[in-house]
Amino acid sequence: MIKLIxxxxxxxxxxRLSFSDGSYGVMDFSPLLSKKTAMTLPLESSQYFCRFFLELGALCSTLRPFTLSGVEGRSG
Structure with a gap:
């Protein structure tokens, strides 16, 4: 199975997406985000759009704000 790595x-x-078989490509998400749904509206901001990560070979995003400590609501 080919995975996103x-x-x-x-x-x-x-x-830019790179896969386990050595292939890669650039995905432009602009057409998807132009749908302006409840799920895509926050991603119009570059501040949130660039907060993605890989989990089990899938591209994921978080819309939860990050803090300097990395844990929301935690001090010290």
Missing amino acids: KAEWLYDKEI
């Missing part, structure tokens, strides 16, 4: 934010709404 690396994702790099290039600029604006483009992410």
